[in-house]
Amino acid sequence: MNQQESKNIIELLKQGDQKTLEKIYLDNREGFLNFSRKYNVDESDAIDIYQDSILILRDNAVNGRIDNLQSNISTYLFAIGKYRIYHNFRVQSRLKMTNDFDLVEENLDFDVNLYGPVVTKEQQLLKKYYDELGERCKSILNLFYYQGYNLDEIRSILNYSNKKVLKSQKSRCIKQLKDLINKHYGKS
Amino acid sequence: MENHDLIDRYFENSLSPKEQQLFNDLLQNDSNFKDEFIFQKDLKQVIAVSQQEELKSRLSHIEDNVQKSSRFMIIPKKWMVAASLLVLTTLGIWSVKSLYYPSNEVIYEDYFQVDRNTIQPVVRGESLKTIEYRAFVAYEAQDYYKAINLFNSVKTPDEAYIIYYKGLCFLALEKSDEAIALLSEVATQPALDSETADFREKANWYLAMAYLKNNETEKAISRLSLITNNPSSNFKKQEAQEVLGYLK
Numbered sequence: 001m002n003q004q005e006s007k008n009i010i011e012l013l014k015q016g017d018q019k020t021l022e023k024i025y026l027d028n029r030e031g032f033l034n035f036s037r038k039y040n041v042d043e044s045d046a047i048d049i050y051q052d053s054i055l056i057l058r059d060n061a062v063n064g065r066i067d068n069l070q071s072n073i074s075t076y077l078f079a080i081g082k083y084r085i086y087h088n089f090r091v092q093s094r095l096k097m098t099n100d101f102d103l104v105e106e107n108l109d110f111d112v113n114l115y116g117p118v119v120t121k122e123q124q125l126l127k128k129y130y131d132e133l134g135e136r137c138k139s140i141l142n143l144f145y146y147q148g149y150n151l152d153e154i155r156s157i158l159n160y161s162n163k164k165v166l167k168s169q170k171s172r173c174i175k176q177l178k179d180l181i182n183k184h185y186g187k188s
Numbered sequence: 189m190e191n192h193d194l195i196d197r198y199f200e201n202s203l204s205p206k207e208q209q210l211f212n213d214l215l216q217n218d219s220n221f222k223d224e225f226i227f228q229k230d231l232k233q234v235i236a237v238s239q240q241e242e243l244k245s246r247l248s249h250i251e252d253n254v255q256k257s258s259r260f261m262i263i264p265k266k267w268m269v270a271a272s273l274l275v276l277t278t279l280g281i282w283s284v285k286s287l288y289y290p291s292n293e294v295i296y297e298d299y300f301q302v303d304r305n306t307i308q309p310v311v312r313g314e315s316l317k318t319i320e321y322r323a324f325v326a327y328e329a330q331d332y333y334k335a336i337n338l339f340n341s342v343k344t345p346d347e348a349y350i351i352y353y354k355g356l357c358f359l360a361l362e363k364s365d366e367a368i369a370l371l372s373e374v375a376t377q378p379a380l381d382s383e384t385a386d387f388r389e390k391a392n393w394y395l396a397m398a399y400l401k402n403n404e405t406e407k408a409i410s411r412l413s414l415i416t417n418n419p420s421s422n423f424k425k426q427e428a429q430e431v432l433g434y435l436k
Contacts, residue, residue: 022246025247035306037422047251072328078304123233123234126227130234130238141235142235146232146235148201174228
């Protein structure tokens with residue numbers, strides 16, 4: 001895989017392309033499981049770690065952290081998985097550790113809970129009601145807050161006639177969430 | 189500009205320095221503004237978590253399918269070869285004995301694939317522009333001549349992994365004698381740590397490939413047997429068994 005291919009893949013991940021992610025998952029699964037067997041990691045733990053690594057890969061792609069990645073996606077994915085195996089199981093290996101630290105210095109975030117867990121009661125409620133929102137609202141909010149598109153881009157992706165209509169739609173979605181939360185607390 | 193536009197622009201990363209100043213002032217002095225901002229910040233976090241859960245459940249679903257299908261779909265390569273040989277024989281090609289078993293060259297072509305770079309994930313960055321880093325860039329780009337030159341100039345040319353990857357470069361260039369010399373060195377190193385032990389195991393597999401390339405079947409068999417007889421080895425174990433099946 002050359003650098004241009006990596007770039008294309010990262011671009012597809014940013015756009016939320018599911019097929020690409022599934023292909024990456026399937027292409028590297030066997031290799032990763034073989035690799036973790038060497039460290040006597042349980043198959044079910046290894047699958048957990050592998051899935052977390054895929055989540056991290058996707059998040060890092062979406063957040064623009066790996067825009068300048070020069071290695072191929074598999075190498076990067078393995079680096080994340082390795083890092084997590086070391087941290088979960090404290091496998092000692094001087095050489096590999098130092099190489100992973102180089103990546104840490106690159107400010108690449110290998111932690112799965114990049115955003116911190118949902119802890120406060122408000123956040124939990126917000127999550128419950130967000131999950132119940134209609135598809136229209138969800139896609140606007142998702143494109144804006146997660147995928148990081150700006151309003152002009154979202155206007156063209158979702159085919160709004162103008163930005164103002166989109167903005168008021170977005171405000172309505174947010175208001176809907178607030179109303180649901182207020183209602184929950186018994187405020188009107 | 190209205191206040192909620194400022195918040196939108198914050199999330200779009202497009203506040204000008206002046207707007208940023210205004211944004212900070214409002215955050216300190218206007219409690220409604222602050223509440224609104226915190227609400228949207230929470231929303232951003234909640235959506236990200238929701239996205240993670242969604243992907244996680246999709247992956248679990250894919251995983252279930254993989255595990256289900258792997259129970260039925262494993263067709264050993266040996267059977268495939270056997271099946272194709274059966275076809276050939278029923279076609280009446282009896283006299284060409286060499287067709288019964290794949291030649292060493294064919295096995296090599298089927299099985300040889302350079303090892304992925306597990307040492308140095310290549311990420312652009314100022315601090316990482318060492319010769320070793322550049323060597324791995326060249327290796328991944330399949331520019332093996334350049335990689336060999338760079339591997340020759342790294343700070344620690346005697347490390348097992350450097351010799352190993354250099355050997356793979358030669359093998360990829362079909363220079364099997366050079367590859368054999370280097371990989372033998374790796375394969376006979378005392379395994380002081382798990383790192384070296386890893387490369388020792390992998391080197392055995394590639395040595396076998398190099399011997400096949402050179403048509404030195406006995407030597408290839410002895411390397412492959414080292415892999416299949418080593419209980420702690422996992423690298424290419426199944427493939428080693430398959431190839432042994434063809435050779436013996």
